[in-house]
Amino acid sequence: MLQRPPRVAAIHDLSGFGRCSLTVILPVLSAMKVQVCPVVTAVLSTHTGGLGDVVVEDLTSMLKPTLEHYKRLGIEFECIYSGWLGSSEQIGLCLDYFKSWPDALAVVDPVMGDHGKPYRTSTPEMIAQMGKLVAVADVITPNLTEAALLLGEDYSSAPLRTQEARRLLSRLANLGPRYVVITGVEMADDHVANIGYDREQGQYWRVDCNYVPVSYPGTGDIFASVLVGGLLGGDSLPMAMERASRFIEIAARTTFSYGSDTRYGVMLENCLSWLTGEPTFERYRLL
Numbered sequence: 255m256l257q258r259p260p261r262v263a264a265i266h267d268l269s270g271f272g273r274c275s276l277t278v279i280l281p282v283l284s285a286m287k288v289q290v291c292p293v294v295t296a297v298l299s300t301h302t303g304g305l306g307d308v309v310v311e312d313l314t315s316m317l318k319p320t321l322e323h324y325k326r327l328g329i330e331f332e333c334i335y336s337g338w339l340g341s342s343e344q345i346g347l348c349l350d351y352f353k354s355w356p357d358a359l360a361v362v363d364p365v366m367g368d369h370g371k372p373y374r375t376s377t378p379e380m381i382a383q384m385g386k387l388v389a390v391a392d393v394i395t396p397n398l399t400e401a402a403l404l405l406g407e408d409y410s411s412a413p414l415r416t417q418e419a420r421r422l423l424s425r426l427a428n429l430g431p432r433y434v435v436i437t438g439v440e441m442a443d444d445h446v447a448n449i450g451y452d453r454e455q456g457q458y459w460r461v462d463c464n465y466v467p468v469s470y471p472g473t474g475d476i477f478a479s480v481l482v483g484g485l486l487g488g489d490s491l492p493m494a495m496e497r498a499s500r501f502i503e504i505a506a507r508t509t510f511s512y513g514s515d516t517r518y519g520v521m522l523e524n525c526l527s528w529l530t531g532e533p534t535f536e537r538y539r540l541l
């Protein structure tokens with residue numbers, strides 16, 4: 255029996271303004287009674303999504319000595335969780351973390367792009383390296399753009415029929431992970447859904463989203479963090495998907511009602527208390 259909160263090594267950047275990466279991962283997982291140990295890959299003044307000239311301090315040189323320190327201390331992690339990474343060297347160092355705690359839940363959010371385009375920081379070399387992280391992951395949470403990059407295919411924004419959605423999930427699972435969750439998928443029945451696949455159980459799931467018509471930075475990080483918190487707390491995959499989908503909906507709807515600048519991210523502070531409650535699960539469906 256674990257006599258302490260589950261512990262996660264969160265290998266992400268710290269962007270001071272804009273509510274993404276560690277500034278949302280820490281509060282979300284703490285609210286869900288998970289201990290977060292940030293392994294900071296870089297410090298940025300803001301995220302890179304349209305806030306002008308970002309000031310960046312790269313912390314790649316910290317990653318290996320930090321790993322060695324944790325190993326000397328004999329620290330146990332129940333989960334290693336990586337997200338936005340600044341270089342292919344950092345991706346290689348992340349791989350060392352996953353290999354050092356082979357029993358930990360390995361979660362890779364392969365942050366590389368959105369709306370059909372790779373971020374300008376995602377080089378072809380990094381995209382290839384990300385494939386290596388995905389190969390050792392238990393859980394991945396790409397959007398459709400990242401799914402296409404991982405599979406080396408052209409992005410298509412055409413709505414997906416059920417069979418196409420299932421095929422996409424299973425091809426991503428063939429890259430290695432047991433659980434695949436693709437966020438923000440436009441389905442042929444006119445719903446936007448988060449869709450998932452559990453390779454071991456052979457089951458496909460969907461949770462339809464009642465999202466607002468704008469997108470905010472950091473929602474992918476929040477989604478993946480709630481998913482991680484749910485799974486570490488004993489949720490099944492569809493339960494964790496529903497928990498994460500509903501929380502994004504609450505955060506986006508709250509923020510949208512204020513009409514605030516979308517680049518500033520979602521008003522997480524107003525919504526965190528929802529995570530401490532126990533929802534009933536009524537929205538997930540088989541896909």
Ligand code: PXL
Nearest residue numbers: 269274275301302303338472
């Ligand atoms: O939310 C993903 C993310 C994380 N970190 C940085 C980013 C982004 C997305 O743009 O720019 C620095």
